Amino acid sequence: MAGELILVVEDNDKNRKLVRDILEFKGYRIIEVTTAEEGLEIACVQHPALILMDIQLPGMDGITAFKHLKADPRTSKIPVIAVTASAMPNEREVIEAAGFEGYQSKPISVKKLAAEVSRIIDAHPTLT
Numbered sequence: 519m520a521g522e523l524i525l526v527v528e529d530n531d532k533n534r535k536l537v538r539d540i541l542e543f544k545g546y547r548i549i550e551v552t553t554a555e556e557g558l559e560i561a562c563v564q565h566p567a568l569i570l571m572d573i574q575l576p577g578m579d580g581i582t583a584f585k586h587l588k589a590d591p592r593t594s595k596i597p598v599i600a601v602t603a604s605a606m607p608n609e610r611e612v613i614e615a616a617g618f619e620g621y622q623s624k625p626i627s628v629k630k631l632a633a634e635v636s637r638i639i640d641a642h643p644t645l646t
């Protein structure tokens with residue numbers, strides 16, 4: 519299936535454009551925001567099929583945003599892929615322990631991102 523709505527939370531213009539190009543090419547619809555705070559609002563209202571969450575953001579970070587999403591019954595079922603460039607050696611473990619449904623490292627690989635998005639969307643069919 520294609521045409522699912524994906525919410526992209528990313529503060530870096532270049533990364534956001536790359537993600538947009540990959541997802542639009544694959545036939546997804548996207549909404550882009552640059553802060554976790556905006557992402558939480560949009561997720562409640564638009565019910566995306568998937569969220570791509572940058573971890574390092576101005577204001578609230580992506581892991582805190584993820585916890586808010588999972589604590590809210592309106593957004594708790596939306597799968598979230600963490601996208602991060604952090605060199606912190608244990609960050610991947612922190613992300614996995616938090617319960618993110620997927621993980622992508624930066625620099626973003628076109629093939630890997632497309633495959634991960636499709637895998638997670640297939641595994642979490644939307645109810646609407």
Ligand code: MN
Nearest residue numbers: 529572574575
């Ligand atoms: Mn960032």
